[in-house]
Amino acid sequence: MPAIAPSPDQQVHVTATPLPTRLFEARNTTLALVRHILPEDSVVQSMPEVSPSKWHLAHTTWFFEQFVLAREPGYRPVHADWMALFNSYYHSAGPMFTRARRGLLSRPTLAEIIDYRKQIDERLADLYLRIPAEAERDAVVALGIEHEQQHQELILTDIKHVLAQNPLLPALAPAPTGADADITAVPLRFLDGRSGASQIGHDGLGFAFDCETPRHAVLLYPHRIANRPVNNAEFCEFITDGGYRNPLLWMAEGWDTVQRQGWQHPLYWADDLQSEFSLHGPIALAPARPVSHLGFFEADAFARWAGARLPREDEWEALAGTQPVAGRFQEDGFWHPRPAAHDSGSALQLFGDVWEWTASPFVNYPGFQPLPGALGEYNGKFMCGQWVLRGGSCATPASHIRASYRNFFYPADRWQFTGLRLARNA
Amino acid sequence: MPAIAPSPDQQVHVTATPLPTRLFEARNTTLALVRHILPEDSVVQSMPEVSPSKWHLAHTTWFFEQFVLAREPGYRPVHADWMALFNSYYHSAGPMFTRARRGLLSRPTLAEIIDYRKQIDERLADLYLRIPAEAERDAVVALGIEHEQQHQELILTDIKHVLAQNPLLPALAPAPTGADADITAVPLRFLDGRSGASQIGHDGLGFAFDCETPRHAVLLYPHRIANRPVNNAEFCEFITDGGYRNPLLWMAEGWDTVQRQGWQHPLYWADDLQSEFSLHGPIALAPARPVSHLGFFEADAFARWAGARLPREDEWEALAGTQPVAGRFQEDGFWHPRPAAHDSGSALQLFGDVWEWTASPFVNYPGFQPLPGALGEYNGKFMCGQWVLRGGSCATPASHIRASYRNFFYPADRWQFTGLRLARNA
Amino acid sequence: MPAIAPSPDQQVHVTATPLPTRLFEARNTTLALVRHILPEDSVVQSMPEVSPSKWHLAHTTWFFEQFVLAREPGYRPVHADWMALFNSYYHSAGPMFTRARRGLLSRPTLAEIIDYRKQIDERLADLYLRIPAEAERDAVVALGIEHEQQHQELILTDIKHVLAQNPLLPALAPAPTGADADITAVPLRFLDGRSGASQIGHDGLGFAFDCETPRHAVLLYPHRIANRPVNNAEFCEFITDGGYRNPLLWMAEGWDTVQRQGWQHPLYWADDLQSEFSLHGPIALAPARPVSHLGFFEADAFARWAGARLPREDEWEALAGTQPVAGRFQEDGFWHPRPAAHDSGSALQLFGDVWEWTASPFVNYPGFQPLPGALGEYNGKFMCGQWVLRGGSCATPASHIRASYRNFFYPADRWQFTGLRLARNA
Amino acid sequence: MPAIAPSPDQQVHVTATPLPTRLFEARNTTLALVRHILPEDSVVQSMPEVSPSKWHLAHTTWFFEQFVLAREPGYRPVHADWMALFNSYYHSAGPMFTRARRGLLSRPTLAEIIDYRKQIDERLADLYLRIPAEAERDAVVALGIEHEQQHQELILTDIKHVLAQNPLLPALAPAPTGADADITAVPLRFLDGRSGASQIGHDGLGFAFDCETPRHAVLLYPHRIANRPVNNAEFCEFITDGGYRNPLLWMAEGWDTVQRQGWQHPLYWADDLQSEFSLHGPIALAPARPVSHLGFFEADAFARWAGARLPREDEWEALAGTQPVAGRFQEDGFWHPRPAAHDSGSALQLFGDVWEWTASPFVNYPGFQPLPGALGEYNGKFMCGQWVLRGGSCATPASHIRASYRNFFYPADRWQFTGLRLARNA
Numbered sequence A, B, C, D: 001m002p003a004i005a006p007s008p009d010q011q012v013h014v015t016a017t018p019l020p021t022r023l024f025e026a027r028n029t030t031l032a033l034v035r036h037i038l039p040e041d042s043v044v045q046s047m048p049e050v051s052p053s054k055w056h057l058a059h060t061t062w063f064f065e066q067f068v069l070a071r072e073p074g075y076r077p078v079h080a081d082w083m084a085l086f087n088s089y090y091h092s093a094g095p096m097f098t099r100a101r102r103g104l105l106s107r108p109t110l111a112e113i114i115d116y117r118k119q120i121d122e123r124l125a126d127l128y129l130r131i132p133a134e135a136e137r138d139a140v141v142a143l144g145i146e147h148e149q150q151h152q153e154l155i156l157t158d159i160k161h162v163l164a165q166n167p168l169l170p171a172l173a174p175a176p177t178g179a180d181a182d183i184t185a186v187p188l189r190f191l192d193g194r195s196g197a198s199q200i201g202h203d204g205l206g207f208a209f210d211c212e213t214p215r216h217a218v219l220l221y222p223h224r225i226a227n228r229p230v231n232n233a234e235f236c237e238f239i240t241d242g243g244y245r246n247p248l249l250w251m252a253e254g255w256d257t258v259q260r261q262g263w264q265h266p267l268y269w270a271d272d273l274q275s276e277f278s279l280h281g282p283i284a285l286a287p288a289r290p291v292s293h294l295g296f297f298e299a300d301a302f303a304r305w306a307g308a309r310l311p312r313e314d315e316w317e318a319l320a321g322t323q324p325v326a327g328r329f330q331e332d333g334f335w336h337p338r339p340a341a342h343d344s345g346s347a348l349q350l351f352g353d354v355w356e357w358t359a360s361p362f363v364n365y366p367g368f369q370p371l372p373g374a375l376g377e378y379n380g381k382f383m384c385g386q387w388v389l390r391g392g393s394c395a396t397p398a399s400h401i402r403a404s405y406r407n408f409f410y411p412a413d414r415w416q417f418t419g420l421r422l423a424r425n426a
Helices: A019-033 A053-067 A080-086 A099-104 A110-130 A135-164 A232-240 A252-261 A296-305 A313-320 A373-377 B019-036 B053-067 B080-086 B099-104 B110-130 B135-164 B232-240 B252-261 B296-305 B313-320 B373-377 C019-036 C053-067 C080-086 C099-104 C110-130 C135-164 C232-240 C252-261 C296-305 C313-320 C373-377 D019-036 D053-067 D080-086 D099-104 D110-130 D135-164 D232-240 D252-261 D296-305 D313-320 D373-377
Strands: A190-192 A196-200 A216-220 A223-226 A275-278 A281-284 A355-361 A387-390 A407-409 A423-425 B190-192 B196-200 B216-220 B223-226 B275-278 B281-284 B355-361 B387-390 B407-409 B423-425 C190-192 C196-200 C216-220 C223-226 C275-278 C281-284 C355-361 C387-390 C407-409 C423-425 D190-192 D196-200 D216-220 D223-226 D275-278 D281-284 D355-361 D387-390 D407-409 D423-425
Touching: A019 A053, A019 A110, A019 A135, A053 A080, A053 A110, A053 A135, A135 A275, A196 A313, A216 A313, A216 D216, A223 A313, A232 A296, A252 A296, A296 A355, A313 A355, A313 A387, B019 B053, B019 B110, B019 B135, B053 B080, B053 B110, B053 B135, B135 B275, B196 B313, B216 B313, B216 C216, B223 B313, B232 B296, B252 B296, B296 B355, B313 B355, B313 B387, C019 C053, C019 C110, C019 C135, C053 C080, C053 C110, C053 C135, C135 C275, C196 C313, C216 C313, C223 C313, C232 C296, C252 C296, C296 C355, C313 C355, C313 C387, D019 D053, D019 D110, D019 D135, D053 D080, D053 D110, D053 D135, D135 D275, D196 D313, D216 D313, D223 D313, D232 D296, D252 D296, D296 D355, D313 D355, D313 D387
Parallel strands: none
Antiparallel strands: A190 A223, A196 A216, A223 A423, A275 A281, A355 A387, A387 A407, B190 B223, B196 B216, B223 B423, B275 B281, B355 B387, B387 B407, C190 C223, C196 C216, C223 C423, C275 C281, C355 C387, C387 C407, D190 D223, D196 D216, D223 D423, D275 D281, D355 D387, D387 D407
């Protein structure tokens, strides 16, 4: 059983919205998000890293059942034999069904899982009626809300991967109106980054994951950083200049991946570089849109080709920490990155549109302490072989992101909305 | 386009039931068979050899569209972009979607495919109204009916494999009433097999696949053959005697498979040898029931352990050709092999209950000619590495089987209802 | 311990040459054969199916130590800790080192293994001095001589595969003088094959492997069979006609192999179809030479393309049984197939030059009994998934082959000197 | 062609020993090192990461031929067709033979390669006679010497892996006299680490690899660091406490590796934890010897189990930079880590015995510039997925190591002499 006490770094702050309200809002948002997903869609696992939509719906529910409801002595699970099915990777919480085989589970059905959500939500509501506040529990509920939001993004990116395997290239949902395809790109410029001693990591106001803490000093070397993410037109230049055929541009392991996987362009692009698959079906490849669905290897190779480099995560955070958290997010309903409409003169699109690969491996901060108990497995055990991404994407809930947020994926992972921003030594 | 003329060996005989009637009966039977399969079930492919139920429903329909309807000049497919999805392996009929990736296709949905079936059935009905008889077409339709029946069996065996991956072990359908679990096994006896010159292969009365022809003479050596299939109790003896741990009982490749796959008992048996998974959920392991879900490797090893051997296919057919085609089949609705109720004194259960592995590799008969055109790909190209099975199973439609029928699978395949009957040199 | 009594089918016949003389001749021939193989060559295992030369030298020696010398009570092995290293696949004879890892053994060295051979040969000589004749032992020694000869052929084909991996394409040995490259091919003609009842299998005169027995009657259908093997020029026609790109010519599993392995021509051919690698280094592709290094899949596809088929093994044996065992063999020292010098009017090159793939899977003959004891593992356990080849090759010792000899390999195996002869239904 | 100018960070300093003398000393040391390696040993590649000894000998020679000799216009290689065989990974230098297939090359032989070394050494000597000094060339030669030394270590660690595959467990060389097995371990103590601002990276005095530069400021947080590496006795406690069975101690990817590879103890340890394989054959597991042949995953898990962590590389360097570079190295001829003989009160064994895994991924330093030209491929392209190790080992040449030296391997790599030192947050 987890035992999480609010700490200075992770305490749940009093906000305008009470915790239970935020909880059920998040839970309902998830349900709204899957309204276009059919029972057949909800089963498929297109690669080991992708989970079926059905599984996401159940796992986020299991999270609350396992870590919140089951904290009460004598708790009887809604479906005891489902618990192992929907445990993702918490060894402390008991056995778990093999991740790569999630797509073999046709039962429980989508309807049964939605009913399971309903029952757990009712039990949570009942719990809050009985016990309106309890510090440890509320810390876990706050974490569960963020966890729910992470899976909202994964539901979108995973179903995109599923649908993209289908030669019929079905759209998940119609695109909302409001074209951006003819927007002219804001000219790429390099801005002075902050240098010298700086502080990064979460400042303790509001929620943060353990891996964002403790806040600590870093030394930043003089550098410049681009005003916006790299766009499709720029990435096309890299391709037509032979970027995918020149080993000197790539990490050794990246070049192996290019060869072995036959990479010739970002994931979801058509081979003729004229269109790309989106959650709204195939769309023309708009030059000004931020390039996305790149692996770290491609982002790194592009930067080298461009005579630049990726920003380090501390450089990125030092810049982003000075900006409001604003951008295009999941709530917009257009689940594809878009160009900035006009040049503000300062850094654009740090938040939303595309996650930005950094030059920083995902490791702990000096003095890092994982969460106590089972939830200590949340982040710490993944601090090996992955790279940090920053800023959120068009699939991230707006309230989920912040300057100190550290996302992380393996360098060959391409199915998230992942792009890049250039940097340079000054 | 296939061009199949009725031949003496393959002509469509006048039977009591007109061909279109048989066609729509077969089509409706398929639909009735999937009534327990939910949309989520219908998507899953649990291994490359298994196809999703949804795919079976569409592929059998495609077969009639491609090989019957599309023979008419100017034919417009119902869904042109579905044709490649549901072509199984006919290179002559155009491109095909990779077999091992069928489980990645969530669309078209189950409902859309059932609608597709309806539309093709209507077109077929319309065609028969317009042109009541045409020899070449009717030969293909007759083949299509048999093809539909083969997929009826596969729908059951494939969905069984899918459901078996699920720790919840869901039943596809409730078992019909009528217990057999307490039946005492008929004593195992060896009967004299027929020896000397004999004829095997299809005699030209009614439908046959090309691989059953031509009928030809064979020389049979003196042998004895068991009165019934091996049962669960007998197979348990093999296991408890260390059968799965003794390499001297196995083909070299079989022993490799045992080691690599960790085989310790037939597929679907519980490790405690007390129960097995069936399409009606987990059931007790009844001693007298024919053992099933064996690979050739296991059947061959068991026979060696028993001081016997598998019958050759000509020995089997020489015996079965003297018997009526009667037994327990798909229509019974109990999709699991059952023991014989009483001893007739002669050979029991040659037809139905379990397919019986033979000692014969699947190769062509002397003088074999594959079907002309695309349908020549039906059987001939699989005559490598597979072994012949005879007699049909509890999942085979009764009207589909005959003494000359040659089924074939790879020696490690275990997900069909496959068992064995012993034989011995005299 | 094996216990082999001479049987009517397998007795060791009195020949002009005494058994011990034949034994040491065979042993010395092996040593002579490896004189070009350097210590570095002798270690490499280029694929799991290939064994290092060093291993062959030790394994054939182990065979005599394990099955002949160790029959004496109280026997002390020369190197007790080597026994498992050089046991190939005899579970009855104790543990064995993993086949696919033989290339990881640098020790014992080549010199140490040659010394081991010497010690075992001395012990064998001593044994024959002490006990000049003993029926059971002598049957095993006779088998051991044939076993030694089989590995002589494998030493050549395996080292060829090893050297072919090296971009330097080193020759094992210089070619003996006597050119054949400009010989004009004998025209291809089809001869009448024998039909009706016939006898195949070993007749009991001289040595035979268990799988050649018992001699038994077969029924042969009217057919015609080619006067000589297919040659390089004919196979080039198949290639330039798109043979490797047309799935309709191939077994389904063969086509998968072509795609997966990227086959475009026989093994060891240059991509420009102008030269091939031989044990005497790269040589021009001579049109009249029998094509070799084909898998069954390629032989079968070629025959289909040519409007013909492969002969069944009984058809082949019925023809070859009427001919003297004469041809080009290992002793010639030119280890590459050669064209027939002139047309005799009857069947040419049935023996020597290239093994000929047949249409027959390797299964037992009716009434087959494996050898008793450990040597029962010699052939019987490989009767699954392999196809019969007949006639021997340019790497086979002349005294090793006969009309009833059944060689066997998997259908994708190409590293032996394997070609084909066409046949047709009459 | 590389073009390397001495830079402030990388200039070749005047030392007591002239460069050509150091060059030929290094070359001769390599030859002396392989005197126990037999021709058969020199061929084997026991896993893709291991190279045959023969290949190391040729590759280091190729390095001088390609990057030093071939800088002269009109240069004719000694063996033009060997160049691709012995190019390791320099795309700029032309094609290269596939790394994982190096063990398939029996030719050139060991003797031919030693002759090749001789010829190149003669050409180098001749070059130095003709042109005693040239800045760019001498920078490459200085790099080539260090490169030669790196491969000296790899020759030892690779041949150890090769010999360990052999059930005979052959020793490469007899152990020199002088026992250490009964030494009592120095008690483990934690020393105060340096904190606050510090400088790490190469200071420009003598040779350094590009990845050690530029020297730059870092911020160190208060921490404590162990006085010596973890020893075998301590690691045995981890094992007997269930360390390899407790997922909560491991990185997620480490736990996957443990499960998939069946790890139960360090590489080369016997399953009974009583002995380990060394280059001097199997030896008893001495409690006080530093544990070695650990992957990062094991080092990290051990540290977590011990309530500690691995030191960051800057923490390590800040400590080691204050110490003389002294310890047990390759020259000792005992190629196995040994315990410290007595407690000095300060940090022991920072250099030599075992490489120490750090908590730092191998990435570039702020302002890093790879070497120009082909030699830019030396380090930079491997800065992904690997972890830094510090301090050198018993297989490292003494003159090769320094406080700023950064070695790097993948977290599952265990075939180097790799151990760990504990650290803790203060």
